[in-house]
Amino acid sequence: MTTSTQFLEDAAARLGPRGLTRDAELMSPWLTDWRGRYSGQACAMASPASTAELAELVRLCAAHGVPIVPQGGNSGMSGGATPDETGDAILLSLRRMNTIRDIDADARRVTCEAGVVLQTLHEAVEEKDLRFPLTLGGKGSATVGGLISTNAGGCQVLRHGSMRALVLGLEAVLADGQVFSMLTPLKKDNRGFDLKQLLIGSEGTMGIVTAATLKLMPAIADRVVIWAGVSSLGAARSLLLHCEDMAGDALEGFEVMPQACLEAVLKHLPSARPPLVESHPWHALIEVVADRSSAATLRERCEGMMAAAFDKDLVEDAAMSTSEAQAEAFWLLRESVAPAERERGPAVQHDISVPVEKMPDFVQTTAPMIEAEWPGTEAVAFGHLGDGNVHYHIIAPHVTDGLAWQKTEGKAISRRVHDLVTEWGGSISAEHGIGQLKRDELVRLGDPVALSMLRAVKNALDPQGLLNPGKLV
Secondary structure, three states: OOOOHHHHHHHHHHHOOOOEEOOHHHHHHHOEOOOOOOEOOOOEEEOOOOHHHHHHHHHHHHHHOOOEEEEOOOOOOOOOOOOOOOOOOEEEEOOOOOOEEEEEOOOOEEEEEOOOEHHHHHHHHHOOOEEOOOOOOOOOOOEHHHHHHOOOOOOOHHHHOOHHHHEEEEEEEOOOOOEEEEOOOOOOOOOOOOOHHHHOOOOOOOOEEEEEEEEOEEOOOEEEEEEEEEOOHHHHHHHHHHHHHHHHHHEEEEEEEEHHHHHHHHHHOOOOOOOOOOOOOEEEEEEEEEOOOOHHHHHHHHHHHHHHHHHOOOOOEEEEOOOHHHHHHHHHHHHOHHHHHHHHOOEEEEEEEOOHHHHHHHHHHHHHHHHHHOOOOEEEEEEEHHHOEEEEEEEOOOOOOHHHHHHOHHHHHHHHHHHHHHHOOOEOOOOOOOOOOOHHHHHHHOOHHHHHHHHHHHHHHOOOOOEOOOOOO
16 A cells, blocks of 8 residues: 555644654654664654544544554663564554643642653652652663553553553543543553453553543652672562561662573673672562651661571671662663673563462573583573563573574574563563564463454454554464
8 A cells, every 4th residue: 555645735734843743764763673673664754743633544544544653762671662674553652642631749640741751750749749669670661651551661560550540530542433432540440341451451552542541659768778689589578578568668679680691681781780799590689669657667677677687597698778879880781781791692581470470480490401402501590579570581602693593593582582481371461561572472362252352343444454563463
């Protein structure tokens, strides 16, 4: 199909010069995904300034049969916001829709548009002595709409849940241009299905998120970040349970990484220092927070928690942050794992989850299997142990053509990893979405009944198949 001139003229008339461009130079940065794995073409890039403008554009696309590929900050990990190579689709940027409509401090909620950048949202609610309890490494580019569409997670899921748990209300444009508007949250509402949940995590395939009402929490009065060396991933799991017992809801984060990851990060960050004197097989990063009512005793409680952990032989060594700067330094080590790994060479990355209690056994059982089946590779797991989600990466042996390795050996490795995850009752996508990266694997491994239900909902809401085609379903 060749997009009609009439469609482009009508779209330009509706959106104006700021709202539609066909300039190849302006479009180019947004036609390749963040990882550089997928590139495509688009007939134009639309940047509506309001929900009304977007609804009008969607109606026009429906009339002309033009596919729509929604995009937020283009920081996704699965190619879910990149158009295909035909050039038939219109690339839809939500970045101009970046208004924070309302912050209700008493109700502890914020209503904002899809193009609001996560870091901007953090800063805005902090001025009201509140916080939005979801953060991740890409907070400077990730947008609210993208986070909702992929049901993003991050480092605070242990306490607050993923994006799905933080969305109180939603506004979206459906495939026929109708506006679904349920921004006002109700504690109790039994009028049928919770329709907003159909859109959260649907990756723009069932509707285009334009605004949301989000849950806020009181600002943190103080925090302590602890770096602990442990003997194994199983020991880290035991330490997690210990911290949950002693810290309760104050336990905000629990991340893990092996010694190899820490060494790569220290090489990547020459000015960084190792938190502990000796090496340890595994490292745990623990964050405990307090509000005003409990801040005065936070450090004392953390000291007691770790003293008890030593008494139980759960840790080999530990360091506790004594300042906010040191707390940030600890977190920088964790957040630098991915860029440090990229410097080591090509790898295949897997964002997986299994039942929380099984994760240590899964890693310890399957990593040697992968390394034995593909000699020279190194299996590395790190991330959010507290919610059963780790980033499970297989680093290539020394190869001259990394891209070719990823497309051949790497593809076979990913298939094997996904088979193992499925055998262990897990998910091949814990927080990064399916996009186009894992679409075929979802078809291969997904439950047939669940896939049938997904397709039925998709067909009901988007019978022409124009919303983000080729992604998820």
